[in-house]
Amino acid sequence: MSPAGYSDPALFGYETDAPLRRSAQICVHTSPLATLGGKDAGGMNVYVRELACHLARLGLPTDVFTRRTSPDTPEVTPLCPGVSVVAVAAGPPEPVDKNDLFPLLPEFAANMVRYALREGVRYDIVHAHYWLSGWAAHLARSSKASWSAPFVQMFHTTAHMKNAVAGAADREPALRLDTERLLPNLADGLISANPDERDDLVLRFGTPAAKVCTVPPGVDLELFHPRDRGAARATLGLPGDEPLVLFVGRVDPIKGIDTLLDAVPLLARNDDLPRKPTVLFVGGDLDAAGEPTGPLASVAERATARGVTDRFRFVGSQPQERLPLFYAAADVVAVPSRYESFGLVAVEAMACGIPVVASRVGGLLFTVEDGASGLLVPPQDPAALAEGLALVLVDDICRRRLAAGALRSAERFAWPGVAAAIHRVYGRLAAGQRAELCGDEEIYG
Numbered sequence: 001m002s003p004a005g006y007s008d009p010a011l012f013g014y015e016t017d018a019p020l021r022r023s024a025q026i027c028v029h030t031s032p033l034a035t036l037g038g039k040d041a042g043g044m045n046v047y048v049r050e051l052a053c054h055l056a057r058l059g060l061p062t063d064v065f066t067r068r069t070s071p072d073t074p075e076v077t078p079l080c081p082g083v084s085v086v087a088v089a090a091g092p093p094e095p096v097d098k099n100d101l102f103p104l105l106p107e108f109a110a111n112m113v114r115y116a117l118r119e120g121v122r123y124d125i126v127h128a129h130y131w132l133s134g135w136a137a138h139l140a141r142s143s144k145a146s147w148s149a150p151f152v153q154m155f156h157t158t159a160h161m162k163n164a165v166a167g168a169a170d171r172e173p174a175l176r177l178d179t180e181r182l183l184p185n186l187a188d189g190l191i192s193a194n195p196d197e198r199d200d201l202v203l204r205f206g207t208p209a210a211k212v213c214t215v216p217p218g219v220d221l222e223l224f225h226p227r228d229r230g231a232a233r234a235t236l237g238l239p240g241d242e243p244l245v246l247f248v249g250r251v252d253p254i255k256g257i258d259t260l261l262d263a264v265p266l267l268a269r270n271d272d273l274p275r276k277p278t279v280l281f282v283g284g285d286l287d288a289a290g291e292p293t294g295p296l297a298s299v300a301e302r303a304t305a306r307g308v309t310d311r312f313r314f315v316g317s318q319p320q321e322r323l324p325l326f327y328a329a330a331d332v333v334a335v336p337s338r339y340e341s342f343g344l345v346a347v348e349a350m351a352c353g354i355p356v357v358a359s360r361v362g363g364l365l366f367t368v369e370d371g372a373s374g375l376l377v378p379p380q381d382p383a384a385l386a387e388g389l390a391l392v393l394v395d396d397i398c399r400r401r402l403a404a405g406a407l408r409s410a411e412r413f414a415w416p417g418v419a420a421a422i423h424r425v426y427g428r429l430a431a432g433q434r435a436e437l438c439g440d441e442e443i444y445g
């Protein structure tokens, strides 16, 4: 199947002055079509999917390149009108750990370039997600039949940020650290998801400030909006009167699940709470019998070791269309992450009018206004997390006030505005502007 057609008037777009005719998004290690909530599929997948589809709505057809992980995947899969996901052969057509993908990038880049040649498509802007894709974009520019379009890099997280909060076993390899140091020079521009990330790129990597634009990810307000709590609980088969803390996320140490596990016994012992709260845990895998398996099994074991197994309800990962039900059913959403570049779950919950108690880290510092649209607590501090959750659960007035603030606050991140901001950044790059990448894109504040 051929890629989605260009909008009029010209086939290649180079017959007109319009500098932006088609974009390429590179997402080597994970696909926007992947099931969310597993180890490596979460916010970035959602981001790439939503960005691509909103760019297409703005008149910018987009191809998303990802590594082929199954021989059965068609080369081109339509994602939404104007957007195709292109499965690129690189290494075996099976899942490969992302730490082993770097040596496959030359093949990936060569096949990506070949695809474009074969299909007769050219790109005016290339947007690379994560460090592996940045390197693939760089290689695509260095190849014989090279791409000449400007490329914009988005790290989503950097190894430096991740290592700052990772345990010894989860540290990122030197190769990633080194490559991330090179990419700001190789890219024509960088998009940071929050102002701290921009400062990090500028101060630590020495990236010229004019090359970096902060544009946060968006949230789908058509999907995430307030719904009736009772009806949501009835649909999910949950009791109507149980205090409910919701966790949604990948089962990854960075999500601070250990902090949540340690906070739950404290919550269960809190005398201010007339009923012990339950944690509804969305993410990870269940086996055929509905029991946690893989990394989620270890979360369940740790809950058992703490004597709070009855306080957890593991429902596995859920299709995103179902998540509004889970948010609506909750009294509060816990986001205990050690680090978040943005933290989509927090903003989705806020858009549903549910207060969040989140770690004071990364993007959450800018999306959650402490005391106005949620509560921020120190990361890796179970007592502080338990206290924050208890406050929201006990104090009805506080909960309502935060819920109203959350709703207002989430509106800033509506996708149409976010995509338009990215489109303007692309436009400047495609027009050859390098002096100042960012205009009035600032959405925080």
Ligand code: UDP
Pocket (backbone or CB within 6 Å): 036, 037, 038, 041, 042, 043, 044, 046, 248, 249, 250, 282, 283, 284, 316, 317, 318, 319, 320, 321, 323, 342, 343, 344, 345, 346, 348
């Ligand atoms: N998500 C989902 N189903 C799940 C778990 C997560 O659809 O079972 C989605 C969730 O709606 C959110 C994303 O995955 O959009 C997670 O993004 P976030 O930024 O919170 O975390 P990340 O995965 O980027 O670390």
